[in-house]
Amino acid sequence: xxxxxxxxxxxxxxxxxxxxxxxxxxxxxxxxxxxxxxxxxxxxxxxxxxxxxxxxxxxxxxxxxxxxxxxx
Amino acid sequence: xxxxxxxxxxxxxxxxxxxxxxxxxxxxxxxxxxxxxxxxxxxxxxxxxxxxxxxxxxxxxxxxxxxxxxxxxxxxxxxxxxxxxxxxxxxxxxxxxxxxxxxxxxxxxxxxxxxxxxxxxxxxxxxxxxxxxxxxxxxxxxxxxxxxxxxxxxxxxxxxxxxxxxxxxxxxxxxxxxxxxxxxxxxxxxxxxxxxxxxxxxxxxxxxxxxxxxxxxxxxxxxxxxxxxxxxxxxxxxxxxxxxxxxxxxxxxxxxxxxxxxxxxxxxxxxxxxxxxxxxxxxxxxxxxxxxxxxxxxxxxxxxxxxxxxxxxxxxxxxxxxxxxxxxxxxxxxxxxxxxxxxxxxxxxxxxxxxxxxxxxxxxxxxxxxxxxxxxxxxxxxxxxxxxxxxxxxxxxxxxxxxxxxxxxxxxxxxxxxxxxxxxxxxxxxxxxxxxxxxxxxxxxxxxxxxxxxxxxxxxxxxxxxxxxxxxxxxxxxxxxxxxxxxxxxxxxxxxxxxxxxxxxxxxxxxxxxxxxxxxxxxxxxxxxxxxxxxxxxxxxxxxxxxxxxxxxxxxxxxxxxxxxxxxxxxxxxxxxxxxxxxxxxxxxxxxxxxxxxxxxxxxxxxxxxxxxxxxxxxxxxxxxxxx
Numbered sequence: 081x082x083x084x085x086x087x088x089x090x091x092x093x094x095x096x097x098x099x100x101x102x103x104x105x106x107x108x109x110x111x112x113x114x115x116x117x118x119x120x121x122x123x124x125x126x127x128x129x130x131x132x133x134x135x136x137x138x139x140x141x142x143x144x145x146x147x148x149x150x151x152x
Numbered sequence: 153x154x155x156x157x158x159x160x161x162x163x164x165x166x167x168x169x170x171x172x173x174x175x176x177x178x179x180x181x182x183x184x185x186x187x188x189x190x191x192x193x194x195x196x197x198x199x200x201x202x203x204x205x206x207x208x209x210x211x212x213x214x215x216x217x218x219x220x221x222x223x224x225x226x227x228x229x230x231x232x233x234x235x236x237x238x239x240x241x242x243x244x245x246x247x248x249x250x251x252x253x254x255x256x257x258x259x260x261x262x263x264x265x266x267x268x269x270x271x272x273x274x275x276x277x278x279x280x281x282x283x284x285x286x287x288x289x290x291x292x293x294x295x296x297x298x299x300x301x302x303x304x305x306x307x308x309x310x311x312x313x314x315x316x317x318x319x320x321x322x323x324x325x326x327x328x329x330x331x332x333x334x335x336x337x338x339x340x341x342x343x344x345x346x347x348x349x350x351x352x353x354x355x356x357x358x359x360x361x362x363x364x365x366x367x368x369x370x371x372x373x374x375x376x377x378x379x380x381x382x383x384x385x386x387x388x389x390x391x392x393x394x395x396x397x398x399x400x401x402x403x404x405x406x407x408x409x410x411x412x413x414x415x416x417x418x419x420x421x422x423x424x425x426x427x428x429x430x431x432x433x434x435x436x437x438x439x440x441x442x443x444x445x446x447x448x449x450x451x452x453x454x455x456x457x458x459x460x461x462x463x464x465x466x467x468x469x470x471x472x473x474x475x476x477x478x479x480x481x482x483x484x485x486x487x488x489x490x491x492x493x494x495x496x497x498x499x500x501x502x503x504x505x506x507x508x509x510x511x512x513x514x515x516x517x518x519x520x521x522x523x524x525x526x527x528x529x530x531x532x533x534x535x536x537x538x539x540x541x542x543x544x545x546x547x548x549x550x551x552x553x554x555x556x557x558x559x560x561x562x563x564x565x566x567x568x569x570x571x572x573x574x575x576x577x578x579x580x581x582x583x584x585x586x587x588x589x590x591x592x593x594x595x596x597x598x599x600x601x602x603x604x605x606x607x608x609x610x611x612x613x614x615x616x617x618x619x620x621x622x623x624x625x626x627x628x629x630x631x632x633x634x635x636x637x638x639x640x641x642x643x644x645x646x647x648x649x650x651x652x653x654x655x656x657x658x659x660x661x662x663x664x665x666x667x668x669x670x671x672x673x674x675x676x677x678x679x680x681x682x683x684x685x686x687x688x689x690x691x692x693x694x695x696x697x698x699x700x701x702x703x704x705x706x707x708x709x710x711x712x713x714x715x716x717x718x719x720x721x722x723x724x725x726x727x728x729x730x731x732x733x734x735x736x737x738x739x740x741x742x743x744x745x746x747x748x749x750x751x752x753x754x755x756x757x758x759x760x761x762x763x764x765x766x767x768x769x770x771x772x773x774x775x776x777x778x779x780x
Contacts, residue, residue: 091251092258093436096385114372115443144211
C-alpha cells in the first residue's frame with residue numbers, strides 16, 4: 081500500500097535525510113521524499129498499520145532533522 | 153515570501169547593520185566580544201540550537217553543527233589572538249543569507265512551476281432540476297450533466313450533449329490553435345471553453361479524468377530519481393564526514409609533525425585552517441541545484457506538451473541515439489486518404505463523384521475516405537439498390553446506371569476489364585466501373601503527417617544517429633513512406649510481437665552509452681513501449697494503457713515534439729552537469745587553498761554561498777525551453 085503525505089522541510093539535504101530515516105523505519109517497505117513538491121510517498125509493508133507506522137516515521141525524521149514536519 | 157522567510161530576512165538585516173556599526177565602536181577585550189556576540193546570536197541562535205539538538209540525537213554531521221563549530225572556533229581564535237570577531241559574525245551571516253536565498257529561490261520556482269501546471273478546475277456547474285449548482289469536481293457522479301460557460305475550464309471528461317464552441321487546449325498540448333467542437337464530440341478536461349456554452353454529460357469521475365491524470369503524473373515525476381540525483385545524495389552522505397575528518401587531521405597532524413622536527417607548532421594557524429575547511433563542508437549547492445534542475449526541466453517540458461514521468465526518463469532521453477517509430481498513427485495520420493485519382497474514360501471529378509455516391513451508406517474506412525475526398529456528395533443524384541459485397545466492394549444504381557466500386561474481383565463480377573495502370577501504387581487501389589465499362593481507379597493510402605519529414609531532420613540535428621520504422625503494412629507502403637521521410641531502416645509486415653523482437657534486436661546492437669527510444673501511438677504497442685529504453689507515447693491523452701506503459705507522453709500527435717523533448721532533456725542534463733562540476737570544482741579549489749593557507753574563512757563562505765546561488769540560478773534556466 082502506498083500513501084502520500086505533505087511535508088515541510090527547508091533544505092534538500094534534510095529531505096534526503098528524512099527519506100533515509102523513513103526507509104529505515106519498521107513497517108516501511110520503501111519511501112521517497114520529493115523535495116520540490118514537498119511530498120513524502122511511503123510504501124508500507126503488508127499488514128502494517130499506516131497510522132502507527134507514520135508516527136514512528138515522524139519520530140525518526142524529527143531525530144535526523146528537528147526542523148521538519150509531516151502532515152499526517 | 154512566507155512568514156519564516158520574512159522573519160529571517162529581518163534577522164539578517166538587523167545583524168548586518170549591528171555588525172557594521174560595531175566595527176566602529178572603540179572598545180576592546182571582553183567588551184568587544186560581548187558587543188559582537190549580539191549580532192552573532194541574532195542571526196545564528198537557531199543554528200546553535202539545531203547543532204545542540206543534532207548532538208543529542210547522535211546526528212552530529214549536519215551543517216548547523218559544522219557552522220557552529222567553525223564560528224565558535226573563530227571566536228576563540230579571536231579571543232586568544234587578534235581580537236577580531238567580525239569574521240565569526242560574517243561567516244554566520246553569509247551562511248544565513250545563503251540559506252535564505254535558497255529557500256526563497258526554491259519557493260519561487262515551486263510556485264512558478266505549479267502555476268504553470270495550474271489546470272486543476274476548482275468547481276463544476278452541475279445541472280439539477282433545470283438549475284445549475286457549483287459543486288466540487290470530486291463529487292460529480294458519472295453521467296451527470298455539467299454546464300461549461302465561455303472562459304471556464306472543462307472540469308471532467310465527457311461528451312457534449314448540447315452546444316458548440318472552440319476549445320483552447322494549450323494547457324494540455326501546447327498547441328495554440330483552438331479546436332472546434334459540437335454536439336456529440338468527446339471533450340477532455342483541462343481545455344478552456346472559449347466561445348459558446350456547452351452542456352456536457354460526464355463519462356468519467358474527476359479522479360480518472362485527463363486533468364487529474366496529468367497532474368498526478370507531473371507532480372510525482374520528480375519522485376523517480378535519476379542517476380545524477382542518486383549520485384549526489386550518495387556524495388553528500390560521504391562528503392561531509394570526509395571533510396570533517398580531514399579538518400581534524402589538518403588541525404592536529406601538521407603541527408605535530410612540525411613539533412616533531414623541532415619547529416614552532418603554530419597551533420592557531422592550523423586550527424584556523426581547519427575551521428575554514430568546516431565552512432566549506434556543507435554540500436548545499438549540489439544537493440539543492442540538481443533536483444531543482446530536474447524539477448524545472450520537467451516543468452518546462454510539460455508546458456510544451458511533453459509529460460516526463462521522472463528525472464530518470466529525462467536523463468535517459470538525453471542519451472537517445474536510436475529512435476524507432478511505429479508507422480501508423482505516429483509518422484502517418486493513421487487515416488486513409490485519397491492520394492491519386494486515375495480516370496480512364498471520364499474526368500477525375502466524375503470518377504470521385506460516382507465512387508462517393510456508391511459508398512454513401514458504408515462505414516468502411518475506405519468509404520469514409522472516398523466521401524471525404526468528394527465533400528459535396530449529398531447532391532440531387534438518385535442512389536438506389538446499394539449492395540455491399542464483403543471483401544469485394546459495393547454496387548449501386550446511380551441515376552439509373554449500375555456502378556461498381558471495389559477491387560479487381562469486383563470488376564470481374566461487374567464484367568469490366570481492368571486496364572493496367574502505368575503508375576506504381578503503394579496504397580490500396582479502388583476500381584470503378586459503370587454499366588460493365590471500366591472507368592478508372594482511385595488510390596487510397598495512409599498519408600504521412602505534414603511535419604514528419606521535418607521531425608526526422610530535427611531528430612538528426614538533436615544527436616539521433618539512427619531512425620527505424622516498424623510497421624505491419626506491406627513492404628511497398630512501408631518503403632514509400634520511409635523514402636519520403638528519409639528513414640534509415642524499415643521493417644514491414646510485422647505483427648505486434650515481432651515489433652517487440654525487433655526492438656530487442658536493436659537494443660542488443662546499440663553502443664553501451666546509447667539508448668533506444670520507441671515512439672508509438674499507444675494502440676496495441678504497450679509491450680514495445682515498456683521494452684524499449686524509453687517509451688514515448690504520442691497523442692495518448694485518451695489511452696490509459698499507453699500513459700501507464702510509456703516513460704514520456706506527448707500530449708498531441710506532432711512528431712516534431714520528439715526532437716523537442718530530446719533537446720529539453722539535453723539542456724536539462726547539461727545544466728545538471730555544469731552544476732555538479734561547478735560546485736565540486738569550486739569546493740575542491742577552496743579546500744586546497746584553505747589547507748595551504750591561501751584562503752581564509754571569508755573566501756570560503758563567499759565561495760560556498762556564491763556557488764550555491766549561481767547553481768540555483770543556473771538550475772532555473774532549465775525551465776525555459778520554449779525556443780529550443
